Amino acid sequence: MDGIGASGxxxxxxxxEESLREPDRFTAVFERHFPAIHRYLARxxxxxxxxxxxxxxxxxxxxxxxxxxQTANDARPWLYGIATNLLRGHHRAEQRRLGAVALxxxxxxIAALDAQVxxxxxxxxxxxxxxxxxxxxxxxxxxxxxxxxTHSEVAASLGIPQGTAASRIARARARLRDLLGSDEAREKDxxxxxxxxxxx
Amino acid sequence: MDELETxxxxxxxxxxxxxxxxxxxxxxxxxxxxxxxxxxxxxxGRRRGAAYxxxxxxxxxxxxxxxxxxxxxxxxxxxxxxxxxxxxxxxxFSLPSGFVPRDTACATPPSASLSQDGNQAVHQVGANPETxxxxxxxxxxxxxxxxxxxxxxxxxxxxxxxxxxxxxGYTGYLSTAANGDLTLVVAIPATDGTDYLVLASEGLTQQxxxxxxxxxxxxxxxxxxxxxxx
Numbered sequence: 531m532d533g534i535g536a537s538g539x540x541x542x543x544x545x546x547e548e549s550l551r552e553p554d555r556f557t558a559v560f561e562r563h564f565p566a567i568h569r570y571l572a573r574x575x576x577x578x579x580x581x582x583x584x585x586x587x588x589x590x591x592x593x594x595x596x597x598x599x600q601t602a603n604d605a606r607p608w609l610y611g612i613a614t615n616l617l618r619g620h621h622r623a624e625q626r627r628l629g630a631v632a633l634x635x636x637x638x639x640i641a642a643l644d645a646q647v648x649x650x651x652x653x654x655x656x657x658x659x660x661x662x663x664x665x666x667x668x669x670x671x672x673x674x675x676x677x678x679x680t681h682s683e684v685a686a687s688l689g690i691p692q693g694t695a696a697s698r699i700a701r702a703r704a705r706l707r708d709l710l711g712s713d714e715a716r717e718k719d720x721x722x723x724x725x726x727x728x729x730x
Numbered sequence: 731m732d733e734l735e736t737x738x739x740x741x742x743x744x745x746x747x748x749x750x751x752x753x754x755x756x757x758x759x760x761x762x763x764x765x766x767x768x769x770x771x772x773x774x775g776r777r778r779g780a781a782y783x784x785x786x787x788x789x790x791x792x793x794x795x796x797x798x799x800x801x802x803x804x805x806x807x808x809x810x811x812x813x814x815x816x817x818x819x820x821x822x823f824s825l826p827s828g829f830v831p832r833d834t835a836c837a838t839p840p841s842a843s844l845s846q847d848g849n850q851a852v853h854q855v856g857a858n859p860e861t862x863x864x865x866x867x868x869x870x871x872x873x874x875x876x877x878x879x880x881x882x883x884x885x886x887x888x889x890x891x892x893x894x895x896x897x898x899g900y901t902g903y904l905s906t907a908a909n910g911d912l913t914l915v916v917a918i919p920a921t922d923g924t925d926y927l928v929l930a931s932e933g934l935t936q937q938x939x940x941x942x943x944x945x946x947x948x949x950x951x952x953x954x955x956x957x958x959x960x
Contacts, residue, residue, distance in 0.1 A: 553763045560759050568747035568755075573740070584747065585755035589762045656740040675737045706733045 542605035546598050556595065560588050563609055570676050571613055575620050583620065587613045602686060610677045611687035614669050659709035663702055670695055671702035816946070818879050821927075823946035826938055829875075875933035877942060882926045888915050898944035904936060914939050916947070 540548075542559060549556040567587055572580035590612050591598075591605075598608055660668060673684045685695035747755075814830050816823040892903035892915065902916040912934060916927040927947070931939050 553766050556763060557756070557759065560756060564752060564755060565747055568751070572747075581747065581751040581754070584751075585758045588755060588759045592759060592762050592766075653740060656736055660740075671737075675734055703733055706737070710733055710736060 541603035543598070543600045543603045546595050546605065547600060549592075549595055553592070556592050559591070559605055559609075563606060564588065566606070566677075567609055567613055570610065570672075571617070573676050574617060574672065579620060583613065583616050586616055590616070599686075604683075606677070607679055607683040607687040610673055610679060610683075611689065614673065614688065617669075618665075655710060659706050662709060663705055667698045667702035667705065670698035671706070674699050816879060816942075818881060818927075818946065821881075821946040823879065823942050825942060829877075875931070877929060877931040877934060877939070879942075879946075880928050882928055888917075888926075889913055895940065897940055898947050898949065900944075900947055902940070902943065904939075912936060912939050914943055916943050918947070 540558075542562070545555055545558050549559075564584060568580055568584040571583045571587075574580075575583065587609060591609055594612075598605070602608065660672075663671070669688065670684050673679050673687055674681070677684075677687075679687060681696045681699065682692050684699065685692040688695065690698075814825050816825055816831055888903045889905035892905040892913075895902045895904050897914070897916050900916050900918065902914050905913045907913070912931045914929040914931075916929075918925045918927055927943060929939055929943055
């Protein structure tokens with residue numbers, strides 16, 4: 531358990547176990563994972579709320595470290611699970627954020643004329659699609675894509691069977707594909723209309 | 731277009747955690763760590779206060795083991811005959827006939843394990859360790875039945891899956907190891923929490939163990955604080 535991993539550092543589980551006797555050791559977990567956890571949260575609720583939430587994640591993790599499953603060397607699924615639980619209290623904030631980004635769609639006609647604004651258009655489409663996903667499916671999908679967790683790690687993170695995690699991710703992907711696909715079709719229609727307009 | 735690629739590109743103005751945010755989060759964690767460390771120190775001090783109040787000079791917890799001769803009837807339920815008296819802090823436990831105090835541990839600490847961590851003896855009971863006794867631990871073993879009694883302050887010492895039973899006017903938690911050894915934890919009100927009387931035995935019946943525990947506890951029951959913590 532306390533061996534050195536291939537990366538040349540002690541596994542998270544060993545560090546967390548040590549922190550039960552020497553609490554200060556837990557700062558190593560923070561240094562390893564804070565940037566990634568913050569980035570994940572920032573993508574979901576924005577940078578400002580993510581500052582507080584990411585800090586909360588590590589305080590909660592420290593207080594609950596005795597419950598960490600020592601069989602799981604990597605603390606990421608555990609930390610993302612705590613982050614996901616904390617996010618549930620910010621569900622409305624996340625929806626507002628996605629909705630605000632999605633409102634950029636109003637400028638779609640103009641966006642087609644400017645590459646930078648077009649990028650905003652894509653964000654708007656993705657935000658809109660994400661806002662339409664069921665919360666459970668969105669959690670699983672984003673832990674997988676943005677958190678970089680495998681299906682089994684997503685399952686561990688959410689405390690659900692691996693099959694359920696895989697199912698939620700698959701459904702979320704299919705739904706997202708449909709939503710983005712319909713947007714792409716709409717975008718193609720708009721492009722044709724714009725070209726016809728420009729050709730006059 | 732692959733929906734996952736699209737999703738991975740989705741940033742929506744996300745900025746990486748800046749130094750200020752990282753520093754603030756780090757300080758919050760350090761504050762939580764400091765609070766826990768301070769709490770551990772405070773708990774240790776509380777145990778010392780309890781021990782002094784109980785008249786135990788220089789020790790926080792005292793463990794005494796008792797031995798009983800082997801042979802027929804040695805472990806039979808108490809017949810009313812009283813043996814020696816076991817003193818633990820200000821408590822006096824009446825022992826079944828044939829029991830004599832010892833100053834060494836039971837041969838095999840029942841459902842408990844002992845380890846040394848620096849100058850601290852860590853007594854793990856059941857599934858919840860962390861009852862740190864900052865004092866010398868003395869115990870005894872015997873040929874036949876054996877019981878160890880100790881007083882613990884704070885910590886989660888109640889074994890997982892223990893059965894709640896009445897011990898005089900107190901609440902006790904009894905657990906049985908695979909080999910039949912019994913551990914009895916009795917909750918004792920303290921002025922600022924709960925202390926625990928822990929009895930671990932080999933070869934004793936539940937009735938014997940409960941009788942030993944009940945004999946040493948005040949008959950006022952479990953409502954009045956027994957020990958003053960400073």
